[in-house]
Amino acid sequence: MRGWGETGEALDTIRASDVRLVATFKSPPAAVKLVMEAVCVMLDVPPSLYPDPNMAGRKLADYWDASKKLLLDPATLLTRLREYDKDAIPQRIMDKIRREYTGDPDFTPAAAAKASSAAEGLCKWVHAMDQYDRVAKVVAPKRAALEEAEGRYGGLLAGLRSKQAELEALEARLAALQGRLAESQERKARLEVLSSAAHASQLAGLEGRILELLSGGGAGGGGAEGQGQAEGRLLEDGAAVEMLREAKRLADDISSKQAAADRTQSVLESARRRYRPVAQLAATTFFALSELAAVGPCYVYGLDWFVGLFVRSILDSAAEAPGPGGPERPASPSKVTDPSDRLLLGAMLRRVLSPRVAEAGPAAEGGDASSAVLLLVDPEGAAGSPSAGSGGAAGGSLTALRLPEDVSLQGLQSYVEGLPPAAAPEALGLHANADISRDLATSDALLASLAATCGSGTGGGGGGASSAAAAGALVARELLSSLPPDFDLEAAAAAAPVLYSQSLNGVLLSELGRYNGLLGRLRGSLQQLGDAAAGRQLLGPELEGLAADLEAGRMPAAWKAASYPSLKPLGSYVADLTQRLAFLRAWLEGGIPPSFWLGALFFPHALLTAVLQNFTRHHSLPIDLVGFEYEVLRPQDVAGRLSSPPPSGIHVTGLHLEGAGWDEALGCLAEAAPGQLSAPLPPVWFRPTRLAEGQGSRPWSAAPTASLPVYLTAARRGDLSTTGHSSNHLLSMRLPMLVARGAGRGSDADDLRAAAEHWVLRGAAVLVSLPD
Incomplete structure (x- = not known):
């Protein structure tokens, strides 16, 4: 030293x-x-x-x-x-x-x-x-x-070696299992070869047995009887043949009977040829049924049972009555079974019948004529949907799902067969808007598949790739001109120094560094694409994919690794990025803003943690004993409250509700409006408080609350990082809700639980960023 x-x-x-x-x-x-x-x-x-x-x-x-x-x-x-x-x-x-x-x-x-x-x-x-x-x-x-x-390193190293030993043991076990699997597959292949060799003979034997039954007990019964008679006479004439020496006159009679037997045999052979396809189908059906034994022992069928069932079905079948068939046969006006007729009838009835009803009323209980018609027209229940929770039913539906009264096997089968072909969203607790979300997701997936299948016309000739690069380069030039310059991090650190009493400045500097990295990635890839289109650089697979994405208006896959979570297409993504950068620049130049847009941050978790740190350092509290309370601002208070930062915590704007709406008059959750997939949530005050205080009644609202998850995007899924944070889930926010008395069929606690479960079934959540 x-x-x-x-x-x-x-x-x-x-x-x-x-x-x-x-x-x-x-x-x-x-x-x-x-x-x-x-x-x-x-x-x-x-x-x-x-x-x-x-x-x-x-x-x-x-x-x-x-x-x-x-x-x-x-x-x-x-x-x-x-x-x-x-x-x-x-x-x-x-x-x-x-x-x-x-x-x-x-x-x-x-x-x-x-x-x-x-x-x-x-x-x-x-x-x-x-x-x-x-x-x-x-x-x-x-x-x-x-x-x-060094002590921690030694402990981690020992743990790593232990895990490596476990991994080696698992790999050895996996190798042994793979070896056993290979042996089993080889043995199975040998058995299948032996089975297929014997299958032909078994099929031929079963086909012959069925053919014998058909020709002997079916259409050829009369011919067989004639043959029996003929054979009987031939056997009887066997002795007569010995007597021919004594009676030459019987020779002509025997010759005529032999000719009759030949004719009978020809008739039988013709009948066998006519029934042979039926026998082949029956034999194939039996061996197909025998393969079901691999599913379970309840699907094991015997040959005698199958042959008996086959013969019984023939004997029990009614003969077909003669009459006109095909186009000449009239259709029954009491049944509509063809899908095209069903669609046509539904389209015609929609013009006559109102698709919305005020209440389910007697139609849901006993049913009437119009309920059956509406069920036929709209089997999925889109004509109306009951709204549970939040103060009772807001609408009705003519489809009432109840448990069957007959619980026997036949009754349950009839009940299942009578259910609608597709479950309505209300049957699962969802809002009727879930159908719209599903249809939009399906159409988006279809269009994406079509775009991936059709491409952009680059596969037709040698100049396809260059034309795609040229088209992508035009978009790249426009994007380059719209990208703002990078942030000066040194100047930002001097303007917003990290202080013990103010943790938000550290969040700002981290966000500026992340956005500089994103801008560098975007700017570099766009410049490379422009150079490739001009012939100054080789057009590789990555640049080809970038050009195709830009031409199709998609978010390039090469940008997602360096970008914040987003489901927006290219145009909306660039506009959103510009707004995010403008918010951060205003924060840097004007100081702590009176309200925060969570959607402008790469990592909003850091902002919320910094807010809690400011509170705990000011009050000398452990951070694990502090949480948030949430107050949704009333419309008349927004202008005044958002003019300056709150005394503690932050004001948050830009949130949206999915699966629910917001009643500004009552200040609580409400059902989503028909056709409205998301609703804006008014500004929310995220107020830090001690968890012990937050467990009981809240000072700002005496209303019961529902816990709604807050997601960064509408994907509602993400990955868990090494820091313990989800890449998409931010936190759970408690918002006021109404409770219907008697909804829980019990005490007030049951009513409260039923109201909270209602919003869980609705899939209600808060989104920081919308898909578009």
Whole structure:
């Protein structure tokens, strides 16, 4: 360490003879006496006390007698100096050295050298010990921190090695399982080969059996009987053949019967050929059913059962009555089963029947003629939707879902078959607007698939890529001209210094650095695309993708890694970026703003944490005991309240409600308006408070509240970072709600729980940024 090496060099210059020479001084020079006093102080040697001749009762300290005792044994003195415990010097000694000696202009090695070389070395030693103590006071905490960090590192390293050992064991187990899987697959392949070899013979045998049943017990029954009779006569005529020798007259009769048997056999063969497709279909059906055994043991069917079922179905089938068929057969006017007819009937009835009803009323309970018609026209229940919670039903629907009264197997099957083909959003607790969101998401996905399939015409020839780059370069030039310059971080740090009492300045500087990185990424990629379009740079796959995204108006994939979370298309994204930068520039130039737009920040979590830090530092509270209360400002108070920052916390603007609306008159959550997917939330005061206080009634509102999650985007999903923050979920905000008495079918607590669950089922949430 700096200073300690100099002490050794200073002591090496001192000779024992020089030290003894100093001890012989009866009247030592002032410089020698001053140096020895400092050495005695460093060694904590007490001085001799003499009465002050100038003042009665006062004692004077004299270190020379004590110094001479030290100087009489130079070896012991030098040993004590070399082995001096430099790391445990009492602070009182160093304070006295710095107060009375090192600050003295006469206490220098040069001044001491004029009196004695030994005094020079001792003076250097005192100065070196002073310098070492100053450095040690700075190094000691860092050394302790280093030791602590090394301890943590050792623990983490041990944990890492343990995890690596577990990973190796899992990989070994995975390899063993993969080996067993490969063996099982190989064995299965061999079995399938054997099964397929035997399948043909089994299929042929079953086909022959079914064909025998069809030709013997079906259409060919009469022919078989004739054959039996013919064969019976042939067997009977077997004896007659032996008698031909005796009766030649029977030869012609036998020849005619043989010809009849041949004709019967021809009829049977024709019938077998006619029924062969049916037998093949039956055999194929049985083997297809036998494959269901792999699903479960309840799907195992026997051959005898299948053959019996097949024969019984033929015997039980009614003969087809003759009559006109095809286009000549009239349609039954009482049934509408064709999808096109159903669609046409629905379109016609929509012009006559009103799609909205005031209340469900008797239609939901008992049902009438119009309820069945509306159910046919609108099976998904879009004609009306009941609104639970928040003070009762706001609307009605002619579709009432109730548990079936008949809980037998046939009753449950009939109930399931009578349900609408698709569940209405109200059946799941959602608002009717959920259908609109679903349709928009479906259409967006369809258009994205079409765009990805069709491309931008770059695949038709060799100049496709260059034309796409040229089109993208035009957009790139427009974007480059609209991008503002980077922030001057040095000037920003001087204008908004990070203070202990104001943590928001640190948030501002962090945000400016992030946006500088984003602007650099955007500006660099756009310039590269322009160079590629001009032929000054190679057009690689990344630039091709950038050009295609710019031409299609999409947010480029290459920008998402450096950008804040956003679901906006290219045009809206650039406009939003410009507004964000304008907000930060106004904050930098005008100081802490009276209200904050959370959507302008890369990492809004840091802003909320800084607000809590300001509060805890002002009130000397632990930060884990502090949270937020939320007050939605009334319309008549917005202008006055937003003119200046609040006494504590911040005003937040730019929030939106999804799955719910806001009743400005009552100051609470309300049902979303039909067709309105999101509603603006008035400015909110995020007020820090102790969690113990926030558990009970809130000073600003006595109304019950519902907990709504706050998301940065409408995606409602994100990744968990290493800091424990979600990339999309910000926090949960409690907003006032109305409670319908009797909604929970119990106590007030049940009513409150039912009202809160209503907004959970609605999927109500607060969004910081909208998709567009």
